Amino acid sequence: MPVRPVLAGLVFLGLFLVAIIVGYVAGQAFLSPTTTTPRAVRPEPPQAGPPPAPPSSPLPGPQPIPQPGPRPAPEQQPVPSPAPAPVPVPPSTPAPRPAPAPETAPQPPGVLYRVQVGAYLRRENAEARAAELREKGFEAYINLSGGLYKVQVGAFADRDNAQRLADDLRGAGYEVLITP
Secondary structure, eight states, X not given: OTHHHHHHHHHHHHHHHHHHHHHHHHHHHHHSOOOOOOOOOOXXXXXXXXXXXXXXXXXXXXXXXOOOSOOOSOOOOOOOOOOOOOOOOOOOOOOOOOXXXXXXXXXXXTOOEEEEEEEXXXXXXXXXXXXXXXXXXXXXXXXXETTEEEEEEEXXXXXXXXXHHHHHHHHTTOOOEEEO
């Protein structure tokens, strides 16, 4: 009965070889380059730079082709004279521009600007900061917004007034933010 193990071995070997061949063919199909339609290429926008400098010497034009014939004495071709040295141009200093006046955008009606000194997850921390500000003479209050206890000072219709208060608070050592 030694035929059965040999036959089973040959069947398994055949199946193994078939699997290898199928794997190779499938791999080649996936890895082979496929033809795709080329994508449209957008032209690059022209670069805004200084215009190219004009050539300092004229370009030689087409030269006539000599006709074959009797050659007299060799002609001397004119020796081009060296191009004149460029005249140095002193760098021009741009005229000083007047400083633009700070533009103040028109204030939308009903908008109040507040100076925020801190935002805390715990009310106790916000209360401590507000008490510290009140001791220094600032009218601090707490505003609950977005799950945060925001310690704020002032409510101004004009951003410039809020900016002055923010500068005072920065001078006292606080990091501040102006919020509408």
